[in-house]
Amino acid sequence: MGGRWRRLTEYLDDLADPRDRALVFAASATRTQFYFDGNKRTARLMMGGELMAHGFDVVSIPNARRLEYNVALDELFTTDDATALMRFTASCALPGR
Structure with a gap:
């Protein structure tokens, strides 16, 4: 696991x-599952920290779009392609700079 973390x-x-x-x-932390438990939550929390550290708002996934999120997650875990998940997550961001 250390090699994956280093490469990332x-x-x-x-x-x-x-x-x-x-x-x-x-996307990478969600797929690789670096943590014992709560990988998706922890990955989103860390994503929010990176965004806030640089003056951007956190990304919130609306409950109304939960199915889209789950479909994107399924594609990530099925194909190892994070494109749909990253596109979906970006679409949930507030317009900013």
Whole structure:
């Protein structure tokens, strides 16, 4: 697991936009399951921290869009492709700078 964490953090270091870093981390941590429990919650919490540290609002997933979120998660876990989850998560962000 240490190698995956190292590769992810090295990749994140090369991303200039904190919004990209937040989305990539959230999707990667959700899929890789770095934590014993609460991987999705922890990944979203860390994503919010990265966003707030750079002046952006946290991303909130509305209950009304829960099915879309679950479908995107299913695609991530089925195909190892985070595109749908990252696109969905970004669509939940408030318009900002």
